[in-house]
Amino acid sequence: DTAVSQTPKYLVTQMGNDKSIKCEQNLGHDTMYWYKQDSKKFLKIMFSYNNKELIINETVPNRFSPKSPDKAHLNLHINSLELGDSAVYFCASSQDGGRRTDTQYFGPGTRLTVL
């Protein structure tokens, strides 16, 4: 059984397009995250949701909009894609993003290439 799943695995698109990445976790976790890993492999948090509520919103362009329809799902929509958006996007989840940060479980990643 896949704990954290993402679709699609690969996404190739033209500049200016709008695209979405979906994430689902079946671990019963309360908190979900989106990370961006660039070509230098630096893993940087973008957003975090706890029980469908946005709790972390890093300095990410507002072209990126997360949506959490329920606590098992966190989707990422990107408008007007730019070349610099090319990266691997990881979804992750943890039991509770409370006072002590818990282990995060990562999805397989979505490799986005903007042409």
Add this chain to the structure above:
Amino acid sequence: QKEVEQNSGPLSVPEGAIASLNCTYSDRGSQSFFWYRQYSGKSPELIMSIYSNGDKEDGRFTAQLNKASQYVSLLIRDSQPSDSATYLCAVEETSYDKVIFGPGTSLSVIP
């Protein structure tokens, strides 16, 4: 923005040797520390978590934490070629209930 620093490597060790990976962090209030392993083209997976000063052992892996020096390390004993990966140090940033990842150290175990 709090920082987490690691030597980027690559770190090369012969098979059977001890690999030592180091990490320093700037947030004095951090209480949770993690080591993740990431194989090329794969997602990060947790190897060890440590919350108290001292050593924590799990099989061939030992995590060491020194909060006074703001330093956390990972030792891999009897290194195997299958240990070749990038190792990410992650530190809790207390102000925002989030984890900051270091840039990772690339480890190569030579048979």
